[in-house]
Amino acid sequence: MKTIVVILFSFPFLCAAGQHCPGVPSLAVDAACREACGTRLMYDMCMDTLREGFDPDPSHSAEVTAYALLAARRARKSYAATVDAASELLSGPLGGGERAAYEACVQEYIYADLSMDHVANDMLPLCRFGADLAKEYMDGLMDLESCRDRLMRLAASPIYTMNLVDRNKELLAYSLGQLLGTI
Secondary structure, eight states: OHHHHHHHHHOGGGTGGGOOOTTOOEEOHHHHHHHHOSSHHHHHHHHHHHHTTSOOOTTOOEEHHHHHHHHHHHHHHHHHHHHHHHHHHHTSOOOHHHHHHHHHHHHHHHHHHHHHHHIIIIITTTTOOSHHHHHHHHHHHHHHHHHHHHHHTSSOOTTHHHHHHHHHHHHHHHHHHHTTSOO
């Protein structure tokens, strides 16, 4: 019962008038993570992410759309933390190259967040899958990788590790999105 309550409050779109996305499988957390992730690192990240909203007991399952939605929301939360850290660095003294890199990264993160916002608040809740959904995930990934490329040119950046984590969270969201079967 506890799992059902969490799902009802966390993902009300799945419960409105009994609405579910047609043809989308329901899986246990472990099964979804094993199917979506090709490495131990990604599997562990997936399990940690999905445990935040779902019962990991193998006898409990949820529609994969809900897992993809949770991963997208967690990615957006991580993006916000990285933008906050970059903004804090920008408020202090920086060399011209560092300042330009962080300013560009903040813009790229805004674009990545817009893509993931579209995924989390429009496409997944409305069961709009397919090429457009894949494009939104990939657009966000490209923005994060653009920032990563800028950060790699700096001698050392406290944001670099955060960017790698964000990239992995984006990939996890995309991998869970692939379980929807149409992207």
